[in-house]
Amino acid sequence: MKTVASKSLLLFVMGGILAMVAVSSQAQEDYEITAGIVAGVQHAVCGAIARDAFNGDSLDLSLWHIWNSTPGIEVEVKDGYCRIYGTPEGATAEEQGFNGIFTPRFWETDATLAVEMMAPSAAIHANHGYYAHFCGSIPDRYPEIILLGEPGNLRWHFNAVQEGKGWYSDPNDVPVQNDPTTEWIEVMVQHDGPTEMSRVFFNNGSEWVQVGQDYICITNVSRAELKFWCGEDNFGKPHDLRFRNYRQYANPERHPVKFMVIDRDLWSARNMEVTLWTEDHSVIAARGVTDDFGRVYLDLADAPWEAYPVGCIVELSRDGQVLGQGQITSSGVEGLYPRSTYLVTVSSDESAR
Numbered sequence: 001m002k003t004v005a006s007k008s009l010l011l012f013v014m015g016g017i018l019a020m021v022a023v024s025s026q027a028q029e030d031y032e033i034t035a036g037i038v039a040g041v042q043h044a045v046c047g048a049i050a051r052d053a054f055n056g057d058s059l060d061l062s063l064w065h066i067w068n069s070t071p072g073i074e075v076e077v078k079d080g081y082c083r084i085y086g087t088p089e090g091a092t093a094e095e096q097g098f099n100g101i102f103t104p105r106f107w108e109t110d111a112t113l114a115v116e117m118m119a120p121s122a123a124i125h126a127n128h129g130y131y132a133h134f135c136g137s138i139p140d141r142y143p144e145i146i147l148l149g150e151p152g153n154l155r156w157h158f159n160a161v162q163e164g165k166g167w168y169s170d171p172n173d174v175p176v177q178n179d180p181t182t183e184w185i186e187v188m189v190q191h192d193g194p195t196e197m198s199r200v201f202f203n204n205g206s207e208w209v210q211v212g213q214d215y216i217c218i219t220n221v222s223r224a225e226l227k228f229w230c231g232e233d234n235f236g237k238p239h240d241l242r243f244r245n246y247r248q249y250a251n252p253e254r255h256p257v258k259f260m261v262i263d264r265d266l267w268s269a270r271n272m273e274v275t276l277w278t279e280d281h282s283v284i285a286a287r288g289v290t291d292d293f294g295r296v297y298l299d300l301a302d303a304p305w306e307a308y309p310v311g312c313i314v315e316l317s318r319d320g321q322v323l324g325q326g327q328i329t330s331s332g333v334e335g336l337y338p339r340s341t342y343l344v345t346v347s348s349d350e351s352a353r
């Protein structure tokens with residue numbers, strides 16, 4: 001799998017040659033994005049199940065609940081990340097447990113949880129696990145990716161619970177390939193709703209690396225839990241776990257992105273070919289033709305993107321002639337997701353054809 005940076009959505013501006021897109025080494029030359037008849041690309045509906053860039057000055061309590069099992073642990077949001085930190089002051093076995101944040105339950109289980117993680121305290125002492133947990137609770141069934149180990153021997157681990165078979169701990173841990181105590185590492189938990197198969201990955205900076213094997217895990221709902229486990233042997237030791245750019249989104253194999261194309265008089269632009277290109281204009285990600293109401297659902301099953309959100313070029317054509325382009329750009333938790341809806345406005349009357 002290849003690296004896909006999480007990015008942000010901007011509206012494309014109209015007129016002339018508007019932007020230069022840096023191309024990959026495979027491209028022959030720079031590609032100039034020209035508006036042509038495209039007057040604008042407007043983000044109408046975000047397809048993400050949930051997302052949070054943690055760019056405010058406090059935790060969004062409409063999305064997150066705080067989970068503190070051990071006295072001495074605090075949660076704060078600052079500088080674009082959520083920090084779960086403190087020195088556990090527990091003294092009894094009942095005070096060991098999970099500390100962190102979790103979302104409400106969502107009905108979608110055919111979904112991916114992606115987030116960036118950093119654990120500075122993993123450089124100081126051994127830990128029982130820093131978790132990105134896809135909870136299929138009611139009953140408690142889940143896949144999760146865990147950073148665990150001791151300083152100098154940190155590794156990624158895959159856990160799951162399967163109905164009727166109990167707890168599964170994959171024996172094939174993967175040693176860290178960069179430094180999660182000082183660097184942001186993107187991790188991902190994927191769950192395939194129809195097959196109930198789960199898999200987990202981390203991004204080593206150049207590609208996605210799977211940890212363990214695919215494993216079946218029956219889930220009935222989904223929620224994100226970002227947390228660490230504090231055991232009795234960690235009482236009195238400082239903990240510092242950080243998360244940023246949390247996203248949870250529907251599986252692109254079964255959830256298309258929708259575009260509506262209209263002229264400025266709000267009439268539908270039918271029989272218009274809509275093509276999504278990668279940002280460097282080197283690969284076609286999806287293509288389709290608008291119906292009589294100017295709508296097209298673009299299938300992302302074969303798109304080259306490994307994680308979302310993404311940026312892309314939106315190109316309009318008719319009868320093989322390119323009429324104009326717009327751009328969706330991406331940063332953090334903003335950008336194109338499966339199930340998103342966009343409105344493309346054209347500057348000429350294209351509704352009559």
